[in-house]
Amino acid sequence: MNTARTADGSGEDLVASIASPEALDERLVSLAYLGDEGLATALFLALKLGKPLLLEGAAGVGKTEAAKVLAALLGRDLVRLQCYEGIDASHALYEWNYQRQLLAIRGLAHETPSEADLYSDKYLIARPLLQVLRAPTRKILLIDEVDRADDEFEAFLLEFLSDFTISIPEIGTLSASSRPVIVLTSNRTRELHDALRRRCIFHWMSYPDAEREARIIMLRAAGVAEATALVVARAVLGLRSLQLTKPPGIAEAVEWASAATLLEQSEGQWPAAFKRSIGVAIKNEEDMVRLAPELDSILAQACS
């Protein structure tokens, strides 16, 4: 594969060599990621304009996967920062390794250690943002589920995303040698601040249509027949329209298709195989109760 070559830091050339969203889309397909044209355009613009890309959408539509594929495509390492409630700068930026610093002072015994020695890279624990800032051509940053973090952290990110600099009081201000590729994802459990949306290239990811989902299922799960994939894709579409707490994502659809295929091989009955393996797709007791009366009609519709 031609992308593997670029691991030595020529990622910039690779970005430059992508001429159009269509070309980018082709490469995504070659890496077994089927996105829509909107995603290809957004990714293309994010790379060309050097802006962070904000992907929003329901859980399980492939936001994180898109970032992983982008990393593979550019031949760069993916550095992932998972956001959670209460995340703060020391988890995202850097921290000093106090224990090592103290040990170093004791080791020196009678000499007075100079400050420059103690606050050197050796004692700096680089967290994701700093890691990417130092090697923007070799790494891409994924800030996952920004909507889980607090408002304060969002404001803090804003600063980082506009200047790509980090200031460390003991060392000074570090800035990226080139614009790093950054992908942010959000499940939209709360609305992000407008300022953050403005800074980013934005793409709203919706669930794929039945046909593309069937193709994704066949790509991801070997041994699933085309007819099965299509039935699962249609059934999953029906399930999502039911306003469930946890509508099945693409990963669930893939698992459901493989589970049903396995059961069918041992028993040889189609609708029953789908029904018995529903637990793979629906993982919430309340949803199961809500779904039970309608499952048969959804399956019948999907099979027809």
Added chain:
Amino acid sequence: MSKQCIASHAFTELPPGVRQLVALAPFLRQHGFAVAPEQLINFLSAAYWLEARSMEAMRLAGRATLAPPPERLLEFDRLFRLFFSGKASASATRAHDELHSVAEPQADDSVAAGLKARELKGTAASNAELLAVRPMEARVDSQLRQFASAWVRRRPERKGFRSRRSKAGTIDLRNSLRQLSRYDGDVLELRFRRRQPRTRRVLVLIDISGSMKQYTEEYLRLAHTLLHATPRVEVLCIGTRLTSITDTLRERDLDSALKRASDQVADWDGGTRIGPALAELLENMRYVSFVRGAVVLMLSDGLEPGTPSVLVDAVARLARLCWRLVWATPLAADPQYRPYTPAMRAMLPHLSDLVDGASQRSLLSFLLGLRRTGEPAAVVWAAAKQ
């Protein structure tokens, strides 16, 4: 690069093609999309990179750079096409009307009108299913805006289960020790944790039957305000059926949110079946878990045809689930009002509050006082009897 300084030129000096792209921004703003200058620059740069190959590519670029809210993507697409097909520049307002006439469902006008006439003649709380689409007007309401900013500070809370760092509370041993190691054990600086308050969920139930007609719009505006000032809110319309309009109201622009809500709900100003609708709500486990520990705000006159047993049972269950069940009825504006209808009398023991829902001012000030728990409604109204 040239693409960066495009925006700094005077508008008239721009080449005509670019001028048209720039003019898209004010056009979109006129229709309630917030387009920042920064985003416009991104859009122009996108045109440079995509070499403006096709309208379709530019539309996708517009979506990516101008970031329209997801629930208005289709509207954005329509506006985009309208703008570049050339019709829009002549009359932006006409374009707006055109857009909304496209958005409205093709209801059979004569049937709707007929039903409407019947409804006006008949009793208010009838069971006639009216499929009328209601024209909504929105006006800027300073009272609501003030309420929103006050509400953010005074909305009901509960103690969260997870603790977070704070200035006082219980000692955070892990963090304190970490701090201690930083100074090699010399300086002991205690850190604390405390359970942080969480805002309670709010469920707004709006009765949209014919008898509540004059209030529904005001209630929708209130629901919209609450939705945008509270982390977790669910808004349901109760008519002849139960409709969730939460996602529709999520749109920040009040005007178009109300318009879309009025298109979405099919049974405006029809009859009421509050009881069955509430029972339907309680069958849906999603809503049941939402209601647990929440504030339930019922905006209805409580006029239910037929036997009230279904309604009373549902209300009793709802009251057991939620933290506080507030019933606001416009009828209570009358000082002579007493909850004497059979349904109301049976429900009264279950209600936390039964308040006046006719005057916005009193309803809003009541909501701001929600944190204080007062006497249950039954006690308050028993006192009022004497």
